Amino acid sequence: xxxxxxxxxxxxxxxxxxxxxxxxxxxxxxxxxxxxxxxxxxxxxxxxxxxxxxxxxxxxxxxxxxxxxxxxxxxxxxxxxxxxxxxxxxxxxxxxxxxxxxxxxxxxxxxxxxxxxxxxxxxxxxxxxxxxxxxxxxxxxxxxxxxxxxx
Amino acid sequence: xxxxxxxxxxxxxxxxxxxxxxxxxxxxxxxxxxxxxxxxxxxxxxxxxxxxxxxxxxxxxxxxxxxxxxxxxxxxxxxxxxxxxxxxxxxxxxxxxxxxxxxxxxxxxxxxxxxxxxxxxxxxxxxxxxxxxxxxxxxxxxxxxxxxxxx
DNA sequence: AAACCAAATGCAAAACGTTCGCAGCGCGTT
DNA sequence: AACGCGCTGCGAACGTTTTGCATTTGGTTT
Numbered sequence: 001x002x003x004x005x006x007x008x009x010x011x012x013x014x015x016x017x018x019x020x021x022x023x024x025x026x027x028x029x030x031x032x033x034x035x036x037x038x039x040x041x042x043x044x045x046x047x048x049x050x051x052x053x054x055x056x057x058x059x060x061x062x063x064x065x066x067x068x069x070x071x072x073x074x075x076x077x078x079x080x081x082x083x084x085x086x087x088x089x090x091x092x093x094x095x096x097x098x099x100x101x102x103x104x105x106x107x108x109x110x111x112x113x114x115x116x117x118x119x120x121x122x123x124x125x126x127x128x129x130x131x132x133x134x135x136x137x138x139x140x141x142x143x144x145x146x147x148x149x150x151x
Numbered sequence: 152x153x154x155x156x157x158x159x160x161x162x163x164x165x166x167x168x169x170x171x172x173x174x175x176x177x178x179x180x181x182x183x184x185x186x187x188x189x190x191x192x193x194x195x196x197x198x199x200x201x202x203x204x205x206x207x208x209x210x211x212x213x214x215x216x217x218x219x220x221x222x223x224x225x226x227x228x229x230x231x232x233x234x235x236x237x238x239x240x241x242x243x244x245x246x247x248x249x250x251x252x253x254x255x256x257x258x259x260x261x262x263x264x265x266x267x268x269x270x271x272x273x274x275x276x277x278x279x280x281x282x283x284x285x286x287x288x289x290x291x292x293x294x295x296x297x298x299x300x301x302x
Numbered sequence: 303a304a305a306c307c308a309a310a311t312g313c314a315a316a317a318c319g320t321t322c323g324c325a326g327c328g329c330g331t332t
Numbered sequence: 333a334a335c336g337c338g339c340t341g342c343g344a345a346c347g348t349t350t351t352g353c354a355t356t357t358g359g360t361t362t
Contacts, residue, residue, distance in 0.1 A: 027329050027338060048319080060341045065320065083232040083289055085319070085348085103281055112281055122269055123292070130254055130263055132294035138234055139290045141274070143283035178358050180310065199348085211312050216349065218310095236319080236348070304362085311356065321346065332335070 009093035014040070016094075017076065024074055031059035035067045036091070044111045045080045045088030045102065082140055105145035114141065160244035162191070167245075168227065175225055182210035186218045187242070195262045196231045196239030196253070233291055256296035265292065 012020075017036050018028040034055040039046065046054075052064045068089050071077040078098030080088045092098045103112040119137055127135040163171075168187050169179040185206040190197065197205075203215045219240050222228040229249030231239045243249045254263040270288055278286040 022330085025338090029329065029339065031340070062321075062342080063340060066339085069321095081232075081234040083234075085236050087319085103277060103283060103286070105283070112283075114277065118273055119269060119290070126254060126265065126292055127294065130294075131297040132254060132256070132263075132292075133300055135254070135292055135294035137290060137292045139270070139288060141277055141286055141288045143278060143281075143286035146282040149284055173359085176309090178309065180358070182311070213313080213350080214311060220350095238348085306361070307359095309356105309358080311354105313353095313355105315350105315352085317350070318348085319346100320348105322344085324342095325340105327338105327340070329338080330336100332333100 009096040011040070011093045012076075012091070020074065020076060026070065026074075031055075031063045032067050032071075034058050035064055035071070039077060039089065039091035044113070045082075045090045047086050047088055049086075051089070080140075081138060101139045101141065103141040103143060105148055106142050107144055107148035107151075110145045110147070112145075160247040162244045163227070163242070165191070171225065171227060177221065177225075182206075182214045183218050183221075185209050186215055186222070190228060190240065190242035195264070196233075196241045198237050198239055200237075202240070231291075232289065252290045252292065254292040254294060256299055257293050258295055258299035258302075261296045261298070263296075 014033070014036060018033075021028045021032065035051055038051050038054040042054075048061070048064055048068060051068070052059075052061050055064070068077060068079075068087075072079055072089070075092065075097075077089045077091055080090065080102065082088060082102070082104055090098065099117060101114040101117065103114055104110070117139075119139060123135040123137060127133065165184070165187060169184075172179045172183065186202055189202050189205040193205075199212070199215055199219060202219070203210075203212050206215070219228060219230075219238075223230055223240070226243065226248075228240045228242055231241065231253065233239060233253070233255055241249065250268060252265040252268065254265055255261070268290075270290060274286040274288060278284065
């Protein structure tokens with residue numbers, strides 16, 4: 001599988017995540033621990049529903065929403081949008097801004113990470129031509145994975 | 152390889168759109184006419200709510216949803232997703248597959264169309280490496296427009 | 303032109319992901 | 333151990349989108 005991920009970044013330990021929260025005057029609670037553990041165990045963007053059920057529903061769904069919202073603000077997780085109206089989250093490694101893209105199978109939702117970002121220099125060009133500032137982008141790829149092609 | 156902007160494509164007339172519908176065993180009804188007229192009058196992706204209010208609410212909101220869904224299936228309109236959970240639709244011109252991208256102001260939602268598609272050759276590369284087939288992509292740019300920078 | 307039928311509409315209700323208000327619980331501190 | 337604020341769970345509400353169903357309407361046939 002050509003998913004190489006971003007292993008140039010060191011993943012954060014749970015205790016470091018706890019320290020990060022406490023450093024931000026936030027509490028390291030049971031639900032937040034559960035959410036972080038689930039995210040740490042999954043290398044790909046997860047839906048909130050999946051995070052919730054992976055915690056064995058130890059905590060409320062609304063709490064998972066709030067936890068992920070907080071973690072996003074603290075830049076410990078990154079939100080991805082695959083265009084289906086369902087938010088997905090990935091735990092960020094140390095020093096990773098989370099800017100990367102995915103290749104998603106439209107049949108089975110299998111996800112492969114794409115490490116290159118091809119459009120960085122283009123942001124400058126677009127900013128220059130349009131007069132826009134702080135230009136960013138969202139880019140995701142879609143296709144049919146080898147397994148689904150056989151079916 | 153940059154893709155051609157869509158203003159090189161001839162826009163469809165209402166009567167041609169009517170013929171297209173009828174050719175697909177679909178009816179050219181009042182609501183569908185209203186929706187098509189609204190879309191034809193706006194060069195940028197429109198939310199369903201906006202389409203609905205521009206028709207002066209002559210037809211039901213649910214009907215606008217159904218009309219746009221049908222038109223999307225018939226490839227007469229294209230759906231865009233700006234990551235805010237609200238679908239946007241653009242009328243396609245003749246021979247236009249609608250593949251292009253946008254630069255969206257995160258403050259005022261002003262939209263600029265980007266004509267080049269920078270990632271076409273990359274789809275091939277990605278398909279080759281991953282074994283995926285029928286690889287497409289979604290790409291949108293975000294930034295702050297000149298007007299909003301002044302505020 | 304009238305009748306016909308499937309397709310399309312309006313309306314209301316529901317489904318969906320997500321957010322919020324609030325009473326009470328628990329983490330980190332004193 | 334006790335305190336206080338932040339956090340949680342629960343239910344209700346939100347906004348977008350979908351759906352069920354009785355009624356209407358477009359396109360076709362008599």
